[in-house]
Amino acid sequence: MAASSPMVLSLLLLASLTALLVLAPRLSPPQPPTGEQAPAAPGGGGGEEEEEADDLRLFRRAALESSAAGGPPKVAFLFLTNSDLTFAPLWERFFAGNEARLRVYVHADPAARLRLPPTPSFRGRFVAARPTRRADASLIAAARRLLAAALLDDPANAYFALLSQHCVPLHSFPRLYAALFPTPAAAAAATRARSYIEVLKGEPQMASRYAARGGEEGMLPEVPYERFRIGSQFFALARRHAVLVVRERRLWRKFRAPCVPEMAQDSCYPEEHYFPTLLDMADPGGVARYTLTRVNWTGSVAGHPHTYAAPEVSPRLIADLRASNHTHPHMFARKFAPDCLGPLLAIADTVIFKD
Ligand SMILES: *[C@@H]1O[C@H](CO)[C@@H](O)[C@H](O)[C@H]1NC(C)=O
């Protein structure tokens, strides 16, 4: 962090030491296999201001972490969930043999009861979580918490892929890794890597989305309408952008505010605006402007994309979902219903992980 004076720096160091103490129990110890539920935040609950203060301590410390050389760069998989990680067995097969090049983190809504015990890659990987809800900024806060935890946990984490419990892999891990780090030189220069985040403007719903944020009255001067962007919340951020996000406070203050109540029903999705707007302002040349995660909006209902069910899973579907008009094929897809696990596992080795 570019501290402007020794005073600021010492305050930050003080904050980071406090955060160190607060953070110590955050990556919880391995859970017994019978563990039903992710642990809640230590001293969880608390008001919004307390939550904000906790997060701030965490983010300040994360922002001071620098990336370290030595060892291969890693991909951090950040799972944001409010229900069981049904596809854990599929992810286990995706991770298997690649453990030295990846890390897993889970933010599970403490109010949700997870019935399935976490499988080995997920056990003990739960970060301190707070409740998440649709149509408010809690999903942004949760994503920032995951980024901060992963930044702090391992300086080798070079990419941060946000996923949900409904996401599945479409390729093998080595194929994903080769896309993110195409050459040894690219791996060495991971600090200059670009982020895979969708950044769109001029979409038909933009005007109502901006109005839901309070329009100019709510968003100026930080976010004039021309700078307002939209994109899927499921991104893969390069490390320097993850740091940028956890350091950022100006736009967060704006996007944290509740939506205009009359518009909250249909137009309140701050998590689809905060990240693309911020990154397009801060580093427009450093983002690919597309996401590696495929989603199917055809026939969407109430803001939910098409959810694939077991009978739809086939080699043909995997091929269709991989197809992309961009440099890289899609690496992940959503949303899949829990009953897809069996059919997906059945074609995992012959189709999904065969590149
Ligand atoms: C997208 O979803 C629609 C149903 O809403 C389905 O008919 C279509 O085949 C899906 N597209 C792909 C590529 O799976």
Ligand SMILES: *[C@@H]1O[C@H](CO)[C@@H](O)[C@H](O)[C@H]1NC(C)=O
């Ligand atoms: C690629 O672009 C073409 C032409 O715009 C479009 O019809 C097609 O749906 C796109 N494919 C994907 C996978 O987005």
